[in-house]
Amino acid sequence: MSNPMYRQIAEDLRAQVESGAIKRGSQLPTELELREQYDASRNTVRDAIKWLTTLGLVETKPGQGTFVVQKISPYITNLTGYSKVPTLYGEVEESAAGKVEGKARVFMSTDPQIEIQKAPAPIASQLQVSEGSQVISRHQKRYIDDTPWSMQTSFYPMGFLLKGADKLIQAEDIAIGTVKYLADTLGLKQVGYRDWITVRTPDANEATFFNVPADGRVAVFEIFRTAFDQTGTPMRLTVTVFPADRNQFIVSVGQVPDVSDESTL
Amino acid sequence: MSNPMYRQIAEDLRAQVESGAIKRGSQLPTELELREQYDASRNTVRDAIKWLTTLGLVETKPGQGTFVVQKISPYITNLTGYSKVPTLYGEVEESAAGKVEGKARVFMSTDPQIEIQKAPAPIASQLQVSEGSQVISRHQKRYIDDTPWSMQTSFYPMGFLLKGADKLIQAEDIAIGTVKYLADTLGLKQVGYRDWITVRTPDANEATFFNVPADGRVAVFEIFRTAFDQTGTPMRLTVTVFPADRNQFIVSVGQVPDVSDESTL
DNA sequence: GGGTATTTGTCCGTATGTATT
DNA sequence: AAATACATACGGACAAATACC
Numbered sequence: 001m002s003n004p005m006y007r008q009i010a011e012d013l014r015a016q017v018e019s020g021a022i023k024r025g026s027q028l029p030t031e032l033e034l035r036e037q038y039d040a041s042r043n044t045v046r047d048a049i050k051w052l053t054t055l056g057l058v059e060t061k062p063g064q065g066t067f068v069v070q071k072i073s074p075y076i077t078n079l080t081g082y083s084k085v086p087t088l089y090g091e092v093e094e095s096a097a098g099k100v101e102g103k104a105r106v107f108m109s110t111d112p113q114i115e116i117q118k119a120p121a122p123i124a125s126q127l128q129v130s131e132g133s134q135v136i137s138r139h140q141k142r143y144i145d146d147t148p149w150s151m152q153t154s155f156y157p158m159g160f161l162l163k164g165a166d167k168l169i170q171a172e173d174i175a176i177g178t179v180k181y182l183a184d185t186l187g188l189k190q191v192g193y194r195d196w197i198t199v200r201t202p203d204a205n206e207a208t209f210f211n212v213p214a215d216g217r218v219a220v221f222e223i224f225r226t227a228f229d230q231t232g233t234p235m236r237l238t239v240t241v242f243p244a245d246r247n248q249f250i251v252s253v254g255q256v257p258d259v260s261d262e263s264t265l
Numbered sequence: 266m267s268n269p270m271y272r273q274i275a276e277d278l279r280a281q282v283e284s285g286a287i288k289r290g291s292q293l294p295t296e297l298e299l300r301e302q303y304d305a306s307r308n309t310v311r312d313a314i315k316w317l318t319t320l321g322l323v324e325t326k327p328g329q330g331t332f333v334v335q336k337i338s339p340y341i342t343n344l345t346g347y348s349k350v351p352t353l354y355g356e357v358e359e360s361a362a363g364k365v366e367g368k369a370r371v372f373m374s375t376d377p378q379i380e381i382q383k384a385p386a387p388i389a390s391q392l393q394v395s396e397g398s399q400v401i402s403r404h405q406k407r408y409i410d411d412t413p414w415s416m417q418t419s420f421y422p423m424g425f426l427l428k429g430a431d432k433l434i435q436a437e438d439i440a441i442g443t444v445k446y447l448a449d450t451l452g453l454k455q456v457g458y459r460d461w462i463t464v465r466t467p468d469a470n471e472a473t474f475f476n477v478p479a480d481g482r483v484a485v486f487e488i489f490r491t492a493f494d495q496t497g498t499p500m501r502l503t504v505t506v507f508p509a510d511r512n513q514f515i516v517s518v519g520q521v522p523d524v525s526d527e528s529t530l
Numbered sequence: 531g532g533g534t535a536t537t538t539g540t541c542c543g544t545a546t547g548t549a550t551t
Numbered sequence: 552a553a554a555t556a557c558a559t560a561c562g563g564a565c566a567a568a569t570a571c572c
Contacts, residue, residue, distance in 0.1 A: 004558080005560075006559075031538070041560060041561045042561095043559095043562080044560055054319055054481050056466050060537095061569085062539065063536075063537055063567075063568035063569030064536090065537065080345070190519075192520040193517075193519060193521065194516065199484060216319050217319065217481065228519075244464040250460065250462070251460040253345050253346070253460075254455075255457040255497070256457040256459045271540075295556060297555095305542090306543070307543090308541070311557085312541085314557095325556090325558090326550080327548065327549045327550070328548075329549085329550060330557080331556090532572105533571100533572090536570080536571095537569080538568080539566075539568090540566070541565085542563085542564080544561080544562090546561100547558075547559070547560095548556100548558070548559095549558095551553100551555080
């Protein structure tokens with residue numbers, strides 16, 4: 001089947017993990033030991049380990065060894081409506097931002113970092129403003145139980161500021177929630193939103209923040225949420241990036257029983 | 266910054282691609298040429314290329330060269346309601362299965378492959394049947410414009426067959442759609458569904474079918490759709506796997522304007 | 531804190547195999 | 552058949568990170 005020696009070694013090690021002969025979380029034999037076990041050169045053993053690494057089965061730690069990765073118990077985010085799981089955007093009117101499933105997970109986020117910038121093409125297109133026009137951007141890093149969970153940036157048309165929504169450029173959370181704030185201040189009701197779900201490799205910043213390898217092994221979700229007001233015009237674009245190794249999403253349509261805590265672990 | 270030489274070479278090449286000095290789709294200099302350009306060994310150059318490969322920026326073709334990958338124009342699937350884009354499951358009552366956006370893309374799928382099997386734990390859990398009880402599985406490979414698009418398996422409780430839904434075990438598409446068929450035959454109305462969206466690395470089968478590298482560079486979406494009947498009981502579990510490099514998803518909540526063809530390319 | 535052993539990371543050179551043109 | 556280009560495999564040397572005494 002897989003002729004090359006490094007693939008055979010990799011396959012053999014993978015089988016040992018699957019069969020339980022090598023336990024999850026435990027350390028693999030060292031490169032020198034494997035080199036003797038398989039009668040191959042160290043570089044060939046390293047190729048095998050590299051293969052398993054990009055498969056996501058093992059990880060290497062300099063000075064320590066190679067370890068079988070443990071599955072991470074994922075965070076589950078509900079993209080539709082409100083439930084016991086954290087929502088994508090802090091829709092604080094009805095559900096406290098950061099409700100989390102079971103076991104009292106602690107949601108935390110940094111103060112927003114505000115920027116006024118010219119809208120890049122994709123942002124302008126989604127927000128339906130002209131490319132290069134000014135937009136307000138509010139960026140936050142968000143944690144669950146002190147582990148990095150997501151990076152979120154919301155964009156608003158500059159006009160909102162001129163019309164009186166001053167708090168959009170204050171570097172702190174808007175207590176009542178931006179949705180309610182914009183409704184109160186500008187009379188803009190959010191009547192719906194559209195999420196656009198993509199997956200890509202993280203950039204260097206994201207890899208650092210999420211503490212994932214800098215090569216592209218662990219992908220990230222990038223979710224664009226465009227929110228619409230009562231006239232059908234986009235009023236907000238929120239871009240959220242989640243590491244794919246510890247995040248999953250749920251979408252409910254029609255009549256669906258509550259998400260109980262049976263499954264998904 | 267990134268000290269090792271192979272990372273510097275990789276970074277330099279990446280910058281050349283970003284800046285446009287090396288065009289997308291074009292061929293990189295050969296390993297021997299790069300070896301001279303950077304005054305490094307061929308192995309080091311190969312390490313740089315390997316890095317860019319796992320980043321998804323380039324791909325190597327034996328006997329030909331190394332090429333900068335083109336972005337693929339993605340397929341967009343709507344997870345909520347019906348629109349001009351293909352739906353996750355052929356909800357044929359209202360939207361013809363396989364409607365595709367613009368340019369007359371051609372949707373095609375193989376005849377279903379039927380199996381009666383004991384439900385593995387995750388399937389049983391979602392379908393709310395006891396683990397190890399029998400389920401009907403219908404598996405299809407699906408194509409758009411002759412390129413592999415997704416692999417889909419639907420699971421039904423064995424009881425449906427005994428109650429008279431014979432067509433579930435016939436190896437051909439159910440013309441009126443399984444949703445309508447089950448409504449007509451068993452009086453089971455599908456009143457809603459829940460999608461559970463995950464990302465993982467493809468297994469060997471999937472990598473072959475989707476024609477993506479066998480290492481884990483290109484992730485796959487795995488979407489579990491649990492459909493519920495009027496009593497709130499799961500009546501179907503559909504698992505669909507999509508390669509993440511050419512698939513994106515859209516979720517609409519509330520009042521949202523139609524997805525026009527402006528964006529998302 | 532310092533030193534040493536262990537383990538993985540980087541880099542080199544070379545030879546040969548395999549796929550494509 | 553020959554040339555080209557990447558793939559595999561070997562061996563060696565030194566660096567860097569970590570753990571332990």
